Each structure stands twice: as structure tokens, then as C-alpha cells.
Amino acid sequence: MLARAEATVLGLKDVLGPLVADFAARGESLYLVGGPVRDALLGRLGHDLDFTTSARPEVIQEILAAHSSAVWDTGIEFGTVSAQIAHQQVEITTFRADTYDGVSRNPEVRFGDSLDADLVRRDFTVNAMAVELLDDAASGFSCRFHDPLGGFQALVDGVLDTPDAPERSFDDDPLRMLRAARFVSQLEFRVADRVVAAMTEMAGQIKRITVERVRAELDKFMEGRAPWLGWDLLVATGLADLVLPEVPGLRMTPDEHLQHKDVYAHSMTVLRQAMDQEEDGPDLVLRWAALLHDCGKPATRAAKPGGGVSFHHHEVVGAKLVRRRMRALKYSKQMVSDVSQLVYLHMRFHGFADGEWTDSAVRRYVTDAGDLLPRLHKLVRADCTTRNRRKAARLQANYDRLQDRIEEIRQREDLAKVRPDLDGNEIMAVLGIGPGPQVGKAWSFLKELRLEEGPLEHDDAVARLKDWWAGQDDASGADA
Structure with missing residues (x-):
């Protein structure tokens, strides 16, 4: 591991060699430190490099300015100056020996004079190792490993x-x-x-x-x-x-099929199975939805006659809980909307799992999911955690049939844009009305018609709208 880490760091000599030479010329030490050292030992060093140094912030800034036109000093009051050098993001911080007030997490910044004092203030021993970069005119630079706190053994163990x-x-x-x-x-x-x-x-x-x-x-x-x-x-x-109390709240709440120790264990399995379907790295929306998809179950748990439990409408309650909790954590509106909508929709499939999906049901499923449809596919499949192989195979086959039906209808009509066959201006022209609530009601009627029956010819849509409008007038007269 040490040899691999050294080779990895020395492989950056074109980027770091000149930097090391300049620090040495100023009589200052420079150490790769923290997470990058840990990751180099694990063979997965990324493009964010953290360093600590004996140099004070103004010296760091001067040296970095000679090597990069992209230097930022937003952390300079904490002794940190950052820069982009080639393909690496470099962050260099003066040795620190901070003190804390025990009230906030903001330290009283004090610059230190030794590496060991800097390392002991770090969070974990595996992040408290350092590689000293020594100027070497022949090879660019050489390395010396420092591990005063046993981080290497902790990493191995x-x-x-x-x-x-x-x-x-x-x-x-x-x-x-x-x-x-x-x-x-x-x-x-x-x-x-x-x-x-x-x-x-x-x-x-x-x-x-x-x-x-x-x-x-x-x-x-x-x-x-x-x-x-x-x-x-x-x-x-x-x-x-x-x-996030909704997560521990899932413990010891038996699922309705009694297949898991509790809903917490089931949710962790769903999270794992959702991750198995990721295609381009971590998908936070999918992961959060998988974790919280059943968070409404504790509040909806009810005993069944003859034994067992049910969780009717837990997806509705769960979606509300997700919105409340994620807003409290100050997630973006889009994140809150996406995760809560997936939680709300995750049971929709089960209402049709053993039945025939009508064109109307497919249109509603796709329309309600919108851009979230690929994630909804993954979430629903991940939610199948039964150990009964025959049942699991049947559920997956049923979902395959649903996706086939979606594709079948998509070949005939644009499922991505299910809109009324007439827009607002056309509605007003046909009915001879101006802007107002009635236009919205007419639009909703046509949208419902579009979902139920699919695309209509223009003349058919006009005729159906007029029939609906006549019914509205009749209803108004009867009320009067």
C-alpha cells in the first residue's frame, strides 16, 4: 500500500514538482495530508489534493499565483488558499492549532508550527496521515510518509x-x-x-x-x-x-408480508437494490426515495382481522412526511418534489400488478411520473424484496409487461407530452368566452379526456368540448 501510494504521488511530479521547489526555496515545508493520503493508500486518489504547510497564507497565495491564473482565497482567514493547476484542484492550508468554544463548531483559528499538532486536531486517524514532499532537483521531488497517530494500521484494520x-x-x-x-x-x-x-x-x-x-x-x-x-x-x-427520525421510526414495524424483521430492514434492502440499478454513478433522488419510500407505514399500521397488518395509503402519508422533513433540512424545491413524488407513486403499480393495464392507466402512470419515470421503474423493481422466488419472478414479469405496454402506446402517441387536444386560446374561441376560471375547467376536462381516450381529431375534440359546455350550462340552470 505504501509503495502504491508513493508511486501515485510521484506520478504527479509534472504538476507538483515546481510547486514543491518553490515552497522549498522559501524554506517552507509542504505535506499532502488527510483524505488524499488515505485515498492514495487505497489506490483511488482523485483530483482534489489537500496540503498543509509551515508557510503563512500570504506566502501560499504568492506561490500559487505563480503557478495558476485560477487562485481563490475565500478561506484565507482560516489559512487556506486554493488553485486549479492543470487537472488538479489544490487546497493548501497553514498548520493549524485551533481552539473551540464548545458552543458552535467554528474554531478560534490559530496557526501552528508543527505537523504533529496539525494532525492531532483532525477528525479520524485514517485522515491524519501525511506525505512530506521534498525538493529533489534530479527527480522533481521525493516523498516521506508521516503517521504519528497510527492511521496506517487503522486503515489496514x-x-x-x-x-x-x-x-x-x-x-x-x-x-x-x-x-x-x-x-x-x-x-x-x-x-x-x-x-x-x-x-x-x-x-x-x-x-x-x-x-x-x-x-x-x-x-x-x-x-x-x-x-x-x-x-x-x-x-x-x-x-x-x-x-431524520423517520428512519429509526421504521424499526420493529413488521411489513404486511412478514418477510423482513421490520420495515427498516426492508427499506435498507430496497436502497441496496435501487443502487444496483444505477447507471451513471450515485443517484441521490433515487436513493432518498428508496430509503424513505415506506416512511408512512408506522403512522398507517393497522391490524388485519385474523392476523397480520396493513398500511393503507402509506404512500400518501409518506409523501407528506418526506416533504415536511426535506423542507426542514432545506433541500431544493426540485429535490423535495422529486423524492416525494416517487414515494407517492411507488405503490401505483401494485394496483394493477395482476391485472390488465388499460391505455388510460398507462397514460396516467407515465404522465404522473413525468421525467421521474426511469427512476420510478427502478424504485418499483427494487421494492420487490420477497424471498419467494416464484412471487418475485411474477412481480418482475408483470412490471416487464407494464414497460412493454408503455412502449407500445408510445409508438402510437406522444406519451411524454400528454396535453389537451385544444389549447387555451382555442377553448376560448370555441366557447366564446374570455380568460377566467371556466377556461381552466374546460382545459381540465380535455386533459382528462386525453388521458382516458388518447388523442382526438380536432373536430372531435371541439364537439366533445361543446357537449361538455352544454352540460355545464344545464347544471348552472338547474342550480339557479
Whole structure:
């Protein structure tokens, strides 16, 4: 692992060599640090490189300006200057020796004078390793590995632990408790017992963190390769009760088929199966919908006569819960709309699973899903978690038939744009009315007609509109 990491870092000599030489010329040290070191050891170094240095921010800025026209200093008050050099995003920070007030997560910034003091203030030992970059005129630069806190062994053992006592680390910055879940999700590591104990005891400290920070961290671990492990940690420590109580609320709520320990276990399986269908990397909309698709079940649980339970309309209740929770976490309107709509629609298929899909039902399914249809396909398929192979095969075959019906109708008509056969101007011209509520009612009638019967010829649409309008007049007269 060390040899691989060294070869990876030295492979960047064209980008980093001149930078290392300039820091050395100023008598300053430069270290690759944190996540990039960890990732280099794991053989997956990306294009974001973090460094720490003895140089003060103004010196960093001067050196970077000589190597890049894209330099930004938005973090300079914290000792950080960033730049784009070739295809790498470089972030360099002066050694830090911060202190915290125990109220917010914002430190009182103090610049330090040693690498070890800088490393001990980091979140986890696997992120507290450094590679010193030494100027070498012959080869560009050479490397020296620094690991004063045992991060390498922790990486080999797959253990997440804090450099300092976890109580002190989490008191300094409670967001680190959510980061633990993120790294569990990304790396599939085991969390040290003392860290789990501290997270459980200090879970309430997460209230010091803004919802924007919480949301960002949740998204990062939801993008990991095993987010269910992150949720297991948050649920076990009580943190989930504070950041997203709908998730732990699924525990010990038996599903109606009694196929899983509880709805929580079922939801994690659905999340895993939805991820298996992703095509272009993590799809947060799909993942959130898979996780929360059954969050309405606890509120709708009812005993069935003769045994078992039901969850009638849990998709409606769940969609409302999703909207409320995601708004509280300050997600974008689009994100809230997309995830809640998938939750709302995920049971629609089951109303027709063993029956014949009429043209009208197919049109409504496609229209209600809109751009979310590909994700809805994946969510519904992922929601099949039965261990009964015959039943699972039947459900998947039924969904295959639905997709075939969608394609069959799509060949005949434009399912992507199911609109009334007459627009607002045509409606007003046919009925001889001006703008107002009646135009909207007429438009809704034609839209319903379009969904039910498909496209109509123009003259047929006009005739049907006139018939409807005459009925409206009759109804108005009767009311009068």
C-alpha cells in the first residue's frame, strides 16, 4: 500500500514538482495530508489534493499565483488558499492549532508550527496521515510518509477511530459524528467502540450544527457505496432520531408480508437494490426515495382481522412526511418534489400488478411520473424484496409487461407530452368566452379526456368540448 501510494504521488511530479521547489526555496515545508493520503493508500486518489504547510497564507497565495491564473482565497482567514493547476484542484492550508468554544463548531483559528499538532486536531486517524514532499532537483521531488497517530494500521484494520479522545473531538466539532457515518458508508469500516460510545452519549450535540451542514453530510454518506451501514450507525447511536427520525421510526414495524424483521430492514434492502440499478454513478433522488419510500407505514399500521397488518395509503402519508422533513433540512424545491413524488407513486403499480393495464392507466402512470419515470421503474423493481422466488419472478414479469405496454402506446402517441387536444386560446374561441376560471375547467376536462381516450381529431375534440359546455350550462340552470 505504501509503495502504491508513493508511486501515485510521484506520478504527479509534472504538476507538483515546481510547486514543491518553490515552497522549498522559501524554506517552507509542504505535506499532502488527510483524505488524499488515505485515498492514495487505497489506490483511488482523485483530483482534489489537500496540503498543509509551515508557510503563512500570504506566502501560499504568492506561490500559487505563480503557478495558476485560477487562485481563490475565500478561506484565507482560516489559512487556506486554493488553485486549479492543470487537472488538479489544490487546497493548501497553514498548520493549524485551533481552539473551540464548545458552543458552535467554528474554531478560534490559530496557526501552528508543527505537523504533529496539525494532525492531532483532525477528525479520524485514517485522515491524519501525511506525505512530506521534498525538493529533489534530479527527480522533481521525493516523498516521506508521516503517521504519528497510527492511521496506517487503522486503515489496514478497517477501523475508524479519533486521534484524540472522541469526546474531545466531538465536543470541538459535533459534525464529526455524522462524518463517522459518511466514512462508514464510503469505506465500510468498523467504528471503534469508544467512538460509538461517545457518539451515543453526545448525540444531542448535533443540535449545534446548522441544518445546511447536516443536509450536506447526509448527502455525502448517502452517495457512499454502503449507506445502509451509515444508517445502522446513526440509528444505533441515537443520532438518526435527531437528524431524520423517520428512519429509526421504521424499526420493529413488521411489513404486511412478514418477510423482513421490520420495515427498516426492508427499506435498507430496497436502497441496496435501487443502487444496483444505477447507471451513471450515485443517484441521490433515487436513493432518498428508496430509503424513505415506506416512511408512512408506522403512522398507517393497522391490524388485519385474523392476523397480520396493513398500511393503507402509506404512500400518501409518506409523501407528506418526506416533504415536511426535506423542507426542514432545506433541500431544493426540485429535490423535495422529486423524492416525494416517487414515494407517492411507488405503490401505483401494485394496483394493477395482476391485472390488465388499460391505455388510460398507462397514460396516467407515465404522465404522473413525468421525467421521474426511469427512476420510478427502478424504485418499483427494487421494492420487490420477497424471498419467494416464484412471487418475485411474477412481480418482475408483470412490471416487464407494464414497460412493454408503455412502449407500445408510445409508438402510437406522444406519451411524454400528454396535453389537451385544444389549447387555451382555442377553448376560448370555441366557447366564446374570455380568460377566467371556466377556461381552466374546460382545459381540465380535455386533459382528462386525453388521458382516458388518447388523442382526438380536432373536430372531435371541439364537439366533445361543446357537449361538455352544454352540460355545464344545464347544471348552472338547474342550480339557479
